[in-house]
Amino acid sequence: MTADATRARQRLFVRDPITADSEIELAPEQSHYLEHVMRLKPGTPVKIFNGLDGEWLGTISELRKKKGSVTAERQLRAQGNEVGPTLVFAPIKKQRLDFLIEKAVELGAQSLQPVITQHGITDKVRLDRLQAQVIEAAEQCERLTVPEVCEPVRLLDWVANLPENHHLLFCDETGSGSPIGEVLSQLLAKGAGSFIDNTNVVNHAIVIGPEGGFSADELERIRKQPFATPVSLGPRILRAETAAIAALTVFQDRIGDWSHRPVARD
């Protein structure tokens, strides 16, 4: 009997390699959630992905006492090339950070880099929490990858240790930059958008300051980078999480993957 993909309501990120007929182990929390919150039974069709082998249809083969597994059946989507920008952000208050993280995943950020800034309100980031949120958002928004969550570092250390092929778009609320859309379209015209064709010429990083803005020292050091471009995000004062969401959106619209259509929905 073949599972019906239209009945697979749950989409699960798994750690194991996925091949036809392989038995994929679920994490204890995942199993608990499926059994006790969603009240699913063995035999239920689900979709699984691991960031490497595309999306597969499978059925739950075991689900009992925080132990669960899925038997992979057939591939629904091949692993595409999901290359998005890195989002570099200063930690903000909990509820707003939760929102920022969820939206960054939906908007295709490839990795999330928390940075400690001179005017930031907090240096604390719970990476395990971020990691769980990122997985949940990726499951929800039909991504085939889960963004990498990096260890927090000082902004200036991060800038100083940047690999050569990185380009920084830093959202400068003092208004020194040109509008972000114009900057990105000019970059695209120069060929810097070609990373979306898998040539990986340039890795873009979008840098968002804390609510208090970058310090004068930070601004000066970032501006000195050969591959940093200040951008502005319009005439209004945006909160940090709005700036992050808006910058990622314009990025995807202007030089990212928004020329692609959505995956078919059941």
Place this chain on the structure above:
Amino acid sequence: MTADATRARQRLFVRDPITADSEIELAPEQSHYLEHVMRLKPGTPVKIFNGLDGEWLGTISELRKKKGSVTAERQLRAQGNEVGPTLVFAPIKKQRLDFLIEKAVELGAQSLQPVITQHGITDKVRLDRLQAQVIEAAEQCERLTVPEVCEPVRLLDWVANLPENHHLLFCDETGSGSPIGEVLSQLLAKGAGSFIDNTNVVNHAIVIGPEGGFSADELERIRKQPFATPVSLGPRILRAETAAIAALTVFQDRIGDWSHRPVARD
């Protein structure tokens, strides 16, 4: 003595006309907040705006027992032309709706139209709550206007009663539309973006469906409108509030006011 604008940390929306030396009454909740939460005293400089007379510097002249007033001193910014799109959205769960409203204000929506849809999860909208959120967000993001919050109506009634000079951009998650950025740039090339120059040729409305999507009936009726264009928002499945924020962002970037620089910050 002249008040120091750089010391005016609070920005307040008021209802009265503002002219030099006029005494502007504050709302009871505003007065309470300033006295008991912010612990301000008479004599403190504040910024005020009413959506008509620009932004003014003033000083608190009275603040006691939920009664407060501000004496206007001098105009800091003239009332500009803040014409943004209407955001038409189906109510969603509380925390996500709060976020959507705040971000819509930051991103320059001119009015907010809640609509009741066939697949929507709720018909309930607390307009007084929305109104308060909209004012708070406008104060925060340096806008000179407060978006209008409209009474909820059925989506199909709203579509049927649309004035002639409206253009609908409806975010169609079935993927029937072209990418939103392309659509907007084409509209701009045809002159439909000229509303930002105060000619008001076209009023744009961005229509976002509920989490469950538009019904087949709704989609068919919207598509029949002569001035409705379906747009897509990239390959991932966006939550309703993400779709609203992203669509507003691309609108402002492509044909809205993001070519303007931010207001100077102190």
